[in-house]
Amino acid sequence: MKNRWTFLIGVVSLLVALGVGWFAETQYQALVATTELVVPAVEIPPYTIVVPQMFKTRPFPAPMANEPVYRGLNEVSGMITTITLKPDQLVYRDQLVPARQFRYSDDERLEVISFPIKPEQAVGGQIKTGQHINIYRLVLQTAPNQSVAASPDPKVWLAAPGAGVELLQPDVLVVDVRSTQGSPIAPAPKVQSTTSEATTYNTGETDNSNASRPLTILTIAVPPEVAKDVLRLAGESHVASRYLLWVSLAPIVKSK
Numbered sequence: 501m502k503n504r505w506t507f508l509i510g511v512v513s514l515l516v517a518l519g520v521g522w523f524a525e526t527q528y529q530a531l532v533a534t535t536e537l538v539v540p541a542v543e544i545p546p547y548t549i550v551v552p553q554m555f556k557t558r559p560f561p562a563p564m565a566n567e568p569v570y571r572g573l574n575e576v577s578g579m580i581t582t583i584t585l586k587p588d589q590l591v592y593r594d595q596l597v598p599a600r601q602f603r604y605s606d607d608e609r610l611e612v613i614s615f616p617i618k619p620e621q622a623v624g625g626q627i628k629t630g631q632h633i634n635i636y637r638l639v640l641q642t643a644p645n646q647s648v649a650a651s652p653d654p655k656v657w658l659a660a661p662g663a664g665v666e667l668l669q670p671d672v673l674v675v676d677v678r679s680t681q682g683s684p685i686a687p688a689p690k691v692q693s694t695t696s697e698a699t700t701y702n703t704g705e706t707d708n709s710n711a712s713r714p715l716t717i718l719t720i721a722v723p724p725e726v727a728k729d730v731l732r733l734a735g736e737s738h739v740a741s742r743y744l745l746w747v748s749l750a751p752i753v754k755s756k
Contacts, residue, residue, distance in 0.1 A: 534559035537590060538570040544585040549599060549608055552577050558588065568593045578606070604675035605721040612675060613727040614719040615734040621746045625715040631674050631749060633720075637666040637733050638744035668733060669726045671750045676719035718747070 536557040544554055552573040570576055570591045580599045585591060599606040619625030627633060722730070736743035 533562040535562045535565045536560075536571075537564060538573060538576060539588045539590065540585045542587055544581050546581050546583050548581045550576055550579055550581060550596065555591075560590070564590065570596065604719065605673070607721065609723070610721040611724045611727040612719060612721050613730060614676070614678075614717050615730055615745070616680075616716055617718055617745060617747065618716070619714040621744065622715060622718060623747070623749055627674055627677055627715060627718060627747065627749075629674055629676055632671050633674055633718075633747045634670045634750045635668045635672055635720075635730065635733075636746040636748070637668045638746055639664045639666070640744070668729055669722060672720050672722055672726075674718060675721050677715050678717040678719070679714065680716045 537560045538555050539558050541554060541556045544550060555573055555576055557573065565571065567590070570593065576591070576596060578599065579596045580602050581596055582602060583595050585595060599608065604612050720730075730745075733743065733745050737745045
């Protein structure tokens, strides 16, 4: 009996030793095993559209692959840096992001600019991100008579001598829309069911405080010379009531 217990204790001890050895070996291999990860080959300034040639790969401990980092050179092409990237550092995904995410447009030649506008001058405040608009400059009469000045109808002003409409820029991409406080414009609630007694709505996670806020800020991506014109027009509209900035939805079928 004594020999049997001695044998069982020996077997258990051997199994425990094997288990401990396997665990130690696994942890050691995890520490010494390596994987190839992307690092900059040169210093890259912030706000740079990168190409794969700016990077290389080098070995790191395998557990580093579980971090939110870039692993392949094919992943970084066309991205933009948000900070200075030093040679041989790991590149985290918040340090190198899609250009559209960082500056609203993946075309680095365009300037992104916002301007204030009243809802009635922007298709009733129904402009949405991704739509294309035409931007107009309305010039009202320089010295309107009393009947013109008292009229709330822009058509009366535009019919007066000296007034006119100028297409400032056609087919402009809208990249963002906001309320006065800078809050995103919430989408209109979707009708869930309608009966003779009541109508209920399904707003999902929509913030009701945003739902009633009208569009008052448009952000667009345009060539730099157009951005200058839009800023000048926005300033004219603010300091002189005879100028108005107006936008429309651009036609889908372009005129020939």
